[in-house]
Amino acid sequence: MYHIPKKGLTVWRLYGLFNTLFVLILACIASFLTYKFEWSVMIYFIAAVIVLICAITLIWLFPKIRWDHWRYEVREHEIEIQSGLFVVTTTLIPMVRVQHVDTAQGPILKKYDLANISISTAATTHVIPMLITNDADQLRSRISVLARVAEDDV
Amino acid sequence: MSNNRYKLHPVSTIINFVKGLKDLIIPFLIIFVANGFNVSFNPKEEGFWAELIPLVIMSIFTLAYLFNGVLKWWTFVYWFEEDELRVEYGFLIKKKRYIPFHRIQSFNYKEGIFHRIFGLVQVMVETAGSTDGKPEVILTAITKEAAKQIEQVTRNVKQNNMDSLTDVEGNVAILEDENSIIQPQRTILKMNMKDLIILASTSNSIGVVLAGVAAVLSQFSEFIPYEWIFEEVSSFIKFGFVFVTLIIFAGLLVAWLISVMITFINYYNYTVIEEDERITITRGLLEKKKITIPLNRIQAIKIVENPLKQLFGYSSVVVESASAGYGEKDKKMTLFPLISKKKVYQPLQELLPAFEWEQSLTRPPKKAKPFFYRLDFFWIVPLIGLCSYFWFPFGLLSILIIIPVIFLGLWQYKTTGFAIKGNQLTIVYRIISKVTFVVEKKRIQAIQSKQSYFQRRKNISSVQAIVMSGMTGATAKASNLNEHDAEQVLRWFEKSNA
Numbered sequence: 001m002y003h004i005p006k007k008g009l010t011v012w013r014l015y016g017l018f019n020t021l022f023v024l025i026l027a028c029i030a031s032f033l034t035y036k037f038e039w040s041v042m043i044y045f046i047a048a049v050i051v052l053i054c055a056i057t058l059i060w061l062f063p064k065i066r067w068d069h070w071r072y073e074v075r076e077h078e079i080e081i082q083s084g085l086f087v088v089t090t091t092l093i094p095m096v097r098v099q100h101v102d103t104a105q106g107p108i109l110k111k112y113d114l115a116n117i118s119i120s121t122a123a124t125t126h127v128i129p130m131l132i133t134n135d136a137d138q139l140r141s142r143i144s145v146l147a148r149v150a151e152d153d154v
Numbered sequence: 155m156s157n158n159r160y161k162l163h164p165v166s167t168i169i170n171f172v173k174g175l176k177d178l179i180i181p182f183l184i185i186f187v188a189n190g191f192n193v194s195f196n197p198k199e200e201g202f203w204a205e206l207i208p209l210v211i212m213s214i215f216t217l218a219y220l221f222n223g224v225l226k227w228w229t230f231v232y233w234f235e236e237d238e239l240r241v242e243y244g245f246l247i248k249k250k251r252y253i254p255f256h257r258i259q260s261f262n263y264k265e266g267i268f269h270r271i272f273g274l275v276q277v278m279v280e281t282a283g284s285t286d287g288k289p290e291v292i293l294t295a296i297t298k299e300a301a302k303q304i305e306q307v308t309r310n311v312k313q314n315n316m317d318s319l320t321d322v323e324g325n326v327a328i329l330e331d332e333n334s335i336i337q338p339q340r341t342i343l344k345m346n347m348k349d350l351i352i353l354a355s356t357s358n359s360i361g362v363v364l365a366g367v368a369a370v371l372s373q374f375s376e377f378i379p380y381e382w383i384f385e386e387v388s389s390f391i392k393f394g395f396v397f398v399t400l401i402i403f404a405g406l407l408v409a410w411l412i413s414v415m416i417t418f419i420n421y422y423n424y425t426v427i428e429e430d431e432r433i434t435i436t437r438g439l440l441e442k443k444k445i446t447i448p449l450n451r452i453q454a455i456k457i458v459e460n461p462l463k464q465l466f467g468y469s470s471v472v473v474e475s476a477s478a479g480y481g482e483k484d485k486k487m488t489l490f491p492l493i494s495k496k497k498v499y500q501p502l503q504e505l506l507p508a509f510e511w512e513q514s515l516t517r518p519p520k521k522a523k524p525f526f527y528r529l530d531f532f533w534i535v536p537l538i539g540l541c542s543y544f545w546f547p548f549g550l551l552s553i554l555i556i557i558p559v560i561f562l563g564l565w566q567y568k569t570t571g572f573a574i575k576g577n578q579l580t581i582v583y584r585i586i587s588k589v590t591f592v593v594e595k596k597r598i599q600a601i602q603s604k605q606s607y608f609q610r611r612k613n614i615s616s617v618q619a620i621v622m623s624g625m626t627g628a629t630a631k632a633s634n635l636n637e638h639d640a641e642q643v644l645r646w647f648e649k650s651n652a
Contacts, residue, residue: 078648087606092647097599121599122476123627124620 001071001082007112008130009067014108016058023054072128074143079119081126097121098147101140105133119143159231165272166230166295170223172268178219182212232293237311239279239304241291253290255311257281259451260432262289263301263444270442275301280446339429342501343490345421353492354417355410356462363416367409421491428505433489447487451476453621454593454628455489455506457498464588469495471502474623509592513580515571522614522634526570527563534559562586572617572632572639574646579619581630591630597621601647603640615640 027047034043062085071082079093098119105115115136117128131139230243239258241251264276275298278289293301345353354360422439428449435445456472463469471490490498499511534555541549569584577595582588598619605615617640618631 084604087604088610090603090605090644091600092602092644093600094647096596122622123599126600 001073001080004067004070004072004130005114005132007114007132008070009063011108011112011114011130012063012066013059016060016063019058020051020054024051027051070129074139074146076146079126079143081128091126093119093121093124093126095143095147095149098143101143101147103136103140117143159233160296160300162227162230162293163272163274163295163297164227165268165274167220167223167227169266169268169276169294170226171220174219174223175216178212178215227294230294232291234307237315239291239308241293251291253279253281255308256315258308259448260446261301261305261308262446263442265438265442267440269295270440273298277301277304339427340504341425342428342433342505343424343426343493345424345492349492350417350421350424351414352466352468353421354414356460356466356468356492357413357417358460359416360409360413363413364406364409367405367412424491426489426501433505435487435489445487447473447475449505452506453597453623454591454630455502455509456630457590457592458587459495459589460587463492464495467495468492469498471498474621474628476622508594509578510575511592513573513575515573515580515582516635516639517571518567518632518634519614519636521612522636523564523567525609525612525614525634526567527560528608530559530563566633570632570634572635572643574643579643579646581617581619581632583630583632589630591619593619593621593630595647598647599627601644603644605637609634613637617643 027050030047031044033039034041066083066085069082069084069088071080073080077095079091079095079098081091081093083089083091099122100120102118102120103115104118109115109130113133114130115133117131117136117140119126119128128139225245226243229245229248230241232239232241234240237256238252238254240253243249258279258281260280262278262280264278265274266276269275272295274295276295277293279291279293281290419439421437424437425435427434427436431449433447433449435443435447437443452473452475454474456474457469458472459469470488470492473487473489475487490501493501502509502511538549538552538555541552543549566584569582569588571582573580579593579595579598581591581593583591599622600620601617602620603615603617609615613636614634615637616631616633617635618629620627620629622628
């Protein structure tokens with residue numbers, strides 16, 4: 001089983017940072033309103049605590065757990081993906097069922113030279129995130145080759 | 155092949171029109187209610203002309219729909235050419251749709267009241283690609299002979315293709331033999347009056363009907379002279395009790411009768427026929443429906459027993475099929491709406507001989523018991539807290555909700571299980587209704603095992619199988635199994651161990 005590259009963890013932390021900033025902005029608005037309309041002082045504390053919790057969980061804790069849990073393996077006949085935050089999910093997809101494979105890359109991922117692969121079957125879509133772009137492209141073409149070779153002999 | 159162009163029956167204008175009107179009913183009602191129903195017919199009254207505006211708009215819309223219906227009929231043609239069913243319609247924007255015959259999965263038929271008066275039928279053409287819940291082509295109204303002709307042409311073309319294929323491969327004899335054997339048509343299930351009444355009494359919809367009747371009764375409560383009754387009754391409290399009981403009883407009876415009536419109209423003469431590798435379901439009293447499911451499109455079978463049905467030893471059978479929507483909203487197709495649990499396996503065996511239905515299940519271990527209700531405390535505890543806080547002291551009674559939740563959890567624990575036999579996976583689970591989910595390995599799209607931190611500490615894990623069904627797929631989950639049992643399902647699914 002392969003791990004996600006360490007860079008992926010950095011990107012997840014970055015996402016967490018953005019989310020925390022968003023929460024921070026909301027908290028600032030709430031504090032400003034509290035100041036202006038002279039609401040209870042408690043609101044300052046609550047806002048501060050919420051921002052702090054978000055910062056700890058979204059930037060430090062969750063990305064770490066998620067990164068620890070993520071594994072993937074592409075074998076000749078099936079793809080196995082393990083993921084999850086609180087509940088660890090192990091998914092098994094036979095090559096025969098793979099309909100198409102996509103890679104996607106946003107601006108942040110591009111900066112870090114990473115890409116997401118998503119594998120679609122007739123009913124489901126599964127993602128392997130944060131792969132080095134080169135690896136992702138190779139993996140994509142490998143899956144598509146394997147999926148073409150795999151015969152439905154059941 | 156003849157290149158005759160066929161038109162729809164003129165009645166389809168009316169059918170289109172009525173269908174359009176159905177969409178308009180709600181906006182019309184809103185306009186009327188907003189107007190307060192005070193439409194006056196006296197031109198001399200003040201504000202008459204202003205009030206007329208909505209009416210005018212309404213009639214314009216109605217006319218537009220009528221015109222549209224006529225136009226659609228006027229321009230609509232279908233014909234057969236180059237092994238394709240071709241359809242063309244539209245006045246300003248011409249729409250053309252060509253469907254190769256070999257892509258056609260099935261024809262489904264519907265006969266509404268208008269259709270039945272004129273001996274017509276609505277044909278819905280289903281292809282493998284139409285997963286968005288809509289049939290590829292709808293022929294609103296054609297004569298039954300024309301419908302038969304389309305089916306005949308399709309069958310001929312498919313047959314010819316097969317023959318030409320066999321010529322190439324050189325084993326004509328075998329296939330011709332197979333072709334010449336016309337498979338006899340077998341009736342798998344036919345529902346009689348008694349079945350219908352039981353179905354009406356045990357289906358989930360009776361709850362909806364009950365609510366409806368309650369709502370109507372509460373509307374009428376304005377007209378019930380409560381004060382008078384209470385005055386009269388204060389001296390006869392016992393009589394009051396009887397009165398209330400009678401009302402409730404009458405309500406139940408009315409609800410039941412309505413439910414029976416609805417079921418009777420929808421499921422009258424419910425027949426399941428197997429013919430030529432496809433299942434055909436016919437049903438309906440006023441509106442006749444005929445639905446075809448090719449056997450090879452079936453992804454999984456579900457035997458569903460809601461608590462009421464389970465109590466009386468009945469079940470229903472639902473098919474998860476690859477093509478979504480048979481001109482209906484639900485992607486799941488009910489195969490047998492009601493069948494006694496004892497008899498259910500025999501017709502299924504006839505339809506799908508590859509499956510084995512009765513199996514001994516691998517159950518979750520004893521230590522998994524608390525997992526079935528523990529997670530529910532996440533929402534129950536805050537709920538009880540809120541109730542107790544806001545409605546003290548009576549809110550404390552909400553603690554009692556724990557009892558049914560735990561009971562349901564234990565019931566789920568008792569029901570859950572799975573079995574593997576050859577290429578077949580059986581998963582039994584319960585949310586409220588007990589579901590027996592049977593699927594072949596080659597129909598499973600993916601298998602997942604799920605394990606939370608607490609489950610890992612006890613070596614417990616859940617397993618779910620996902621099959622294709624409509625757009626999103628259907629999932630069956632066996633919760634809180636022993637870890638190595640869950641592992642066994644995953645290894646079974648791996649091809650190398652096949």
